[in-house]
Amino acid sequence: MATSVTVQRLDSSGPEASQQLCCAICGTPEGEIVYRSTLADATIRDGRIDPYSAHYQINRCPRCGLVFSSPIFDTEQVRELYVASTETNIAVGEDANGRRTMERYYALLRPALTRRERVLDIGCDVGHMLDIARLDGFSGLHGVEPVGAAARVAETIPGATITTDFYEDHAYPPDYFDLITLIHVVDHLVEPSMLLERAWKQLKPGGAIFAVVHNSDSLLARALGERFPPYNLFHNYFFSSSTLARLFQKCAFEIVDVVPTYNSYSLGFLVDKTPIPPIRRVVARVVTLAHLNALVLTIPLGNIGIVARRPLASSDDARSRR
Ligand SMILES: [Zn+2]
Known part of the structure; x- marks a missing residue:
């Protein structure tokens, strides 16, 4: 049954959705x-709303x-949530694990690459994906990262050109990139189709696109229900494998694969992120006593990746050739 949407209000001084x-x-x-x-x-801290402390109507x-x-x-107000964020996406002490996760993403998308000349990573954070692409032969490394602290680290990658503009405010030529990556970006957008249509034009025909989003249909999401951490003010869309594929198809991409992805984290970090406080406290004590905080685990954390490409020719031509 379709229910009309109700506007929620904070107190009189707070922002309104x-x-x-x-x-x-x-x-x-x-x-x-x-x-x-x-x-x-x-939660309001220093006059600013903590984006992780609440979610909109879902x-x-x-x-x-x-x-x-x-x-x-x-x-x-949405932009303010991002501008107020001063940190990189990778938690302190988790940099090597963030790199491992990106290497695994790159291995997923690599078979879809036809050429390795120019790559664009939208939301490149500290630039691990760009550096991994560089080591695999890419020479044109472009990143979009509005968070200054992260962009400054990404700029130190040899040959990288990083902009702190938002992607929609930055012009790239058409038919330019061999690969565009979007790690935890698509589910943050207000109009994902607009970004994907733009990316389609900036890819060369046959160019690959790779995106990772949270999987709202994962076992973890089902087990945690409303406590699934992605239900927060940074996320506007919550995809399953099938809705993610449908969005990319709608934007004229050819789907190569949609797969669960794996993240590497230290056990100490994962325990710290456990959303149920009494369980978190008990497990943290056990893990600390056993000196297991630094143990690296590579596990599915309720994320999915999509590998797709801009067809070499228009879809009608592609169909007639099959
Ligand atoms: Zn719909």
């Missing part, structure tokens, strides 16, 4: 409510099943 989102796949403006907004209980599209936040903050 007033921007209505539609389903990014089929444009349906209203969804069935999955979880009600928790904005009224958000809805499911009755037509295609895509799960999405709506209403969300307006464009300026």
Whole structure:
């Protein structure tokens, strides 16, 4: 049953979620409510809302099943959430593990590459993906990273050109890249199709695109329910394998593969992120006593990756050749 969306308010001084989102796949403006907004209980620190302390109202599209936040903050308020973020995406002490995770992503997408000349990593963070591509022969390394602290680290990669603009504000030529990567970006966007259509044009025909998002249909997501950590103010869309593939198909990409992805983390880091405090405290004590905090685990953490490509010719031509 489609339910109309209710606007949630914080207290009189807090930001208000007033921007209505539609389903990014089929444009349906209203969804069935999955979880009600928790904005009224958000933590405010130094006058700023903690984006991890709450989620918007979460809805499911009755037509295609895509799960999405709506209403969300307006464009300026959303930008403030990012500008206020001063840290890189990789937690202190987890850099080597972040690198391992990126190497595994690169191994997934590499078979789809036809040439290795120019790569664009949108949301490149400290630049691990660009550096891995460089070591595999890419010479044109381009990164988009609005968080200054992360961009400054990425700039130290030999040959890298990093912009702190938002991707939509930065012009790249058409038919330019052999590879575009989007690690934990697509589910943060207000209009993912707009970005994907732009990326399609900037890829060379036959160029590959790779994206990783949280999998709202994963065992972890099902087990944690509303406590699934991606339900926070940074995420507007929550994909399953099938809704992720449908979004890319809608934007004229040819799907190569959609697969669960693996992350490497230290056990100490994972324990620290356990969303249920009493369990976290007990496990943290055991792990510390056993000196296992630094143990590296490579596990599926409820993420999925999609490998797709801009078809070599228009889809009609591609069909007639098959
Ligand atoms: Zn839909």
